[in-house]
Amino acid sequence: MKFIHQVSKGSLYNQIYIPKEAENIFEAGDIVEVKLLKKKSFLYFSKALKNIGEFKEKLVKEIFSFLVKFSEIKQVFTVGSFLTEKVDYNDIDLLIITEKKINGIEEKVYTQLIDKFQLRFHIISFPESSFLNLQNICPLTRSMLYYFVSNKKFEISQETKIDKQHLQFLLMMPEDLLKIKANSRIFYDNIRRLVTLSNFLENKSLNPVEISKKTSVLVGNFLCSQLRNNELINENDIEFLRKIIKKYLNKIRKKL
Numbered sequence: 001m002k003f004i005h006q007v008s009k010g011s012l013y014n015q016i017y018i019p020k021e022a023e024n025i026f027e028a029g030d031i032v033e034v035k036l037l038k039k040k041s042f043l044y045f046s047k048a049l050k051n052i053g054e055f056k057e058k059l060v061k062e063i064f065s066f067l068v069k070f071s072e073i074k075q076v077f078t079v080g081s082f083l084t085e086k087v088d089y090n091d092i093d094l095l096i097i098t099e100k101k102i103n104g105i106e107e108k109v110y111t112q113l114i115d116k117f118q119l120r121f122h123i124i125s126f127p128e129s130s131f132l133n134l135q136n137i138c139p140l141t142r143s144m145l146y147y148f149v150s151n152k153k154f155e156i157s158q159e160t161k162i163d164k165q166h167l168q169f170l171l172m173m174p175e176d177l178l179k180i181k182a183n184s185r186i187f188y189d190n191i192r193r194l195v196t197l198s199n200f201l202e203n204k205s206l207n208p209v210e211i212s213k214k215t216s217v218l219v220g221n222f223l224c225s226q227l228r229n230n231e232l233i234n235e236n237d238i239e240f241l242r243k244i245i246k247k248y249l250n251k252i253r254k255k256l
Contacts, residue, residue, distance in 0.1 A: 046148045046156075048207070052083055057149075059117075063094070064151040066116055070109065072098050074128060078149045084209055091120035095144070101127040137163035139200030140170065140193065143208050162201070164256050170197060171252065174245050187241045188227035191215050194248035201255045218244055 018026045026032065043060060052060070060078050067076055073096050080093030094113075098105060106123040113121050126134065134141040135157045145156050174190045192215050199206055216224040219241065226233055 042151065044150045044153050046146065046154075049083060049147045049149065052149065056082070059092075060149050063092070063113070063117070066113070067096075067109070067151075070105075072102055072105065073109075074099055075150060075152045075154070077145070077154070079144050079147065080122070083147045083149065091122045093122045093144075094124070095148075096123065096125045097131050098125060098127050101130075132157075136161055137166050138170075139167075139196045139206060142200070143196050143206040143211065146207050147209075160200075162256075167197060167201075167252070167256060171249065174249060177245055178242055178249075181238075183230055184227045184233045185230035187233075187238070187245075188215070188219075188224070191218065191241065191244055191248070194245065194252065197252055198248060201252065 043057065043064075063078070064076055067073055075097040077095040077097075078092065079095055081089040082092045094109075096105070096109060102125070106125050109125075110121055110123045113119075113123075131141075135145075136159055142156060142160070148154070170193065173186075174194055177187060177190055192211055195211050195214050195218070196206060196208075198204075199211065219227065223233070223237060223240075226237075
């Protein structure tokens, strides 16, 4: 990024300061080219997030500075367990907001982030119009944004509404788990999903940390650890998890 500017003396607006030792080289009326070498990064935290530690803060700033080169990105959020867990996270979750839908943007950003930082990332993208709508109707989006760090100021909408079609869509995967086989992590993620949807319909907290704790109570600490680590579980455990899923599906359907 660069621009052309005319050097002026004593102007009140659009001033560019020249070092004193160079004032004999640059004179009023000269035409200069100003080039951005490094973008200063500001971090904006969600109200629920107080502190993420010096190392994580430095890393997030570097990630945001690197993503400035993608002109199609309007705003970036760091979300997920990277912010809430000290060490127990698998990757860095990034939510990117674009002006319009851009096919392939997630893969493009992911590839370049991997090359630059050699860390694991999980990229989600939304065009701005969809993002604004999801804030109001999607419990998963609202829960995801309970804790965030962003490169721009942001406050989630306080207005919510029940979109039955969207909620039915979110129930499709948990419903499938009543019939199909899947790895244990998918069971964990979908039970958390059902707890989140249930809390949304009951106007309860969508704090993802509290939802994880509630999920752990539902399935038991040991089995929960197995699920989170995607370990192999037996048929009795699968039937137990399906009973939990069925119970929550019935509970949620009654409220729709």
